[in-house]
Amino acid sequence: MSLLRAGWIIARKDLVVEIRSRELAYTTLFFSVACVLVFAFAFVREGRALEDAAAGILWVSIAFSGTLALGRAFERERQNETLKALLLAPTERPAVYLGKLAGLLLLMMCVELVVVPVVGLLFGAPIFRAPFLLAGLLATGTLGFAGVGTLFAAMLVRAHSRDVLLPILLYPITVPVIIAGVRGTAAIFAADPNFDAALSWLSMLIFFDAVFVTLAFWTFGPVMSE
Amino acid sequence: MPRVPDLDFERVELREASRHYGRRRALAKTSLTFDRGQITALFGPNGAGKSTLLGLVSTLMRPTSGAVYFGGQPSSILGDDLRRQIGVLGHDLFLYGDLSARENLEFFGGLYGVRDLDRTVDEALGAARLTERAQDRVSGFSRGLRQRLALERALLHRPRLVLLDEPFTGLDDESAALLGDRLARLRADGAIVLMATHDFDSATGLVDRVICLRNGRARDLGQVQESLRDRYRSVMAEEWS
Numbered sequence: 524m525s526l527l528r529a530g531w532i533i534a535r536k537d538l539v540v541e542i543r544s545r546e547l548a549y550t551t552l553f554f555s556v557a558c559v560l561v562f563a564f565a566f567v568r569e570g571r572a573l574e575d576a577a578a579g580i581l582w583v584s585i586a587f588s589g590t591l592a593l594g595r596a597f598e599r600e601r602q603n604e605t606l607k608a609l610l611l612a613p614t615e616r617p618a619v620y621l622g623k624l625a626g627l628l629l630l631m632m633c634v635e636l637v638v639v640p641v642v643g644l645l646f647g648a649p650i651f652r653a654p655f656l657l658a659g660l661l662a663t664g665t666l667g668f669a670g671v672g673t674l675f676a677a678m679l680v681r682a683h684s685r686d687v688l689l690p691i692l693l694y695p696i697t698v699p700v701i702i703a704g705v706r707g708t709a710a711i712f713a714a715d716p717n718f719d720a721a722l723s724w725l726s727m728l729i730f731f732d733a734v735f736v737t738l739a740f741w742t743f744g745p746v747m748s749e
Numbered sequence: 750m751p752r753v754p755d756l757d758f759e760r761v762e763l764r765e766a767s768r769h770y771g772r773r774r775a776l777a778k779t780s781l782t783f784d785r786g787q788i789t790a791l792f793g794p795n796g797a798g799k800s801t802l803l804g805l806v807s808t809l810m811r812p813t814s815g816a817v818y819f820g821g822q823p824s825s826i827l828g829d830d831l832r833r834q835i836g837v838l839g840h841d842l843f844l845y846g847d848l849s850a851r852e853n854l855e856f857f858g859g860l861y862g863v864r865d866l867d868r869t870v871d872e873a874l875g876a877a878r879l880t881e882r883a884q885d886r887v888s889g890f891s892r893g894l895r896q897r898l899a900l901e902r903a904l905l906h907r908p909r910l911v912l913l914d915e916p917f918t919g920l921d922d923e924s925a926a927l928l929g930d931r932l933a934r935l936r937a938d939g940a941i942v943l944m945a946t947h948d949f950d951s952a953t954g955l956v957d958r959v960i961c962l963r964n965g966r967a968r969d970l971g972q973v974q975e976s977l978r979d980r981y982r983s984v985m986a987e988e989w990s
Contacts, residue, residue: 529860532856532859533860536845536852539848539852540848603843603844603845603846604839604841604843605843605844605845607839607843608857609860611807611808611809611832611835613829613831613832613860613862614829614860
């Protein structure tokens with residue numbers, strides 16, 4: 524069976540489970556919107572937000588809610604040891620990585636579809652100024668974050684203190700993603716927008732994704748061999 | 750790694766296979782052979798090494814030393830195709846509670862590339878006597894129903910090697926008898942069946958060969974004619990060299 528087909532079967536299963544339980548969608552959505560709301564009270568004065576605050580808060584809420592989703596996505600596979608069943612299947616191990624990553628990406632992008640307008644509303648951010656560039660930054664940033672996070676979440680699935688270890692391992696590696704996302708988004712949202720700078724940050728995110736998703740894809744098999 | 754087309758094997762061998770967890774020895778230099786058409790029971794107290802032995806044969810674990818051979822070839826070179834020939838029913842049942850019985854079977858059937866999936870899943874649901882509850886979520890099933898479904902999940906792709914860890918857990922007498930019949934059919938079809946169990950009554954008359962484990966060491970008792978419980982107790986009372 525091809526790697527992509529096996530990955531699709533796993534991702535589809537995750538989506539069906541999520542549609543039934545709505546556990547991850549509700550928790551990540553609630554958490555990210557709550558995060559944005561709290562920051563809105565702190566950084567918006569008389570209807571005006573601090574400069575660049577919207578971009579930073581958008582990416583902080585994406586990173587925090589993404590970490591929540593990453594932990595829970597593998598916790599499900601641990602409950603009935605179904606991760607073992609996936610590893611016993613006659614598919615290449617990276618198919619499991621692809622499937623979990625695809626499911627997480629779809630979930631995080633659904634959350635972003637709600638959070639971005641909320642940030643636009645509360646912080647007065649011009650989210651429609653360069654919609655394709657903003658979508659590109661969000662897509663590549665989310666891929667980089669989830670790509671590294673999926674590997675770490677899988678590695679930590681049997682660790683007792685996985686909930687603590689995941690952000691400790693994940694955030695230092697994904698700092699370039701968060702910085703590039705924040706700076707690129709801030710360049711779009713600025714009073715004097717700089718689209719060239721946003722494109723440069725987008726290029727950096729694409730480079731990060733190419734390197735780290737490839738590395739995670741290759742190392743997933745050996746990491747999950749026992 | 751070269752792809753092995755339609756990999757199949759007549760025999761599984763452990764050659765001097767050991768498995769350590771840190772300093773603890775779970776299995777010590779164990780050499781055993783398992784042949785087609787044979788049901789082998791693994792008996793032993795908790796922590797004796799039964800699940801470790803099943804883990805090594807399932808390819809989920811690697812031996813610390815020694816090797817496991819499938820049809821004369823070490824598992825390390827056989828790759829993904831080997832797993833197509835292995836069916837595992839673990840102590841944890843490997844089922845998704847939020848999916849229905851049918852969806853669970855369809856998911857695993859899809860991963861194993863089962864042909865004519867709809868018909869195969871229908872047959873598996875029938876064998877598990879769950880046809881009428883096919884659309885129900887597994888989270889609402891009793892342990893016995895889950896066990897029956899998990900067995901069919903493990904056998905869905907018609908594996909050559911069947912590994913069962915406590916398969917009689919949670920089954921009523923009728924279901925246990927049906928499981929016995931199912932295992933007997935597997936033997937007739939030429940499967941290699943390894944079963945770790947504490948249920949002497951259910952295993953009596955079913956198994957062809959008995960292996961006892963204690964502290965990571967295995968003792969092959971071969972075919973046991975007398976009471977399994979009595980034989981097991983006498984072996985456990987002996988000194989093991």
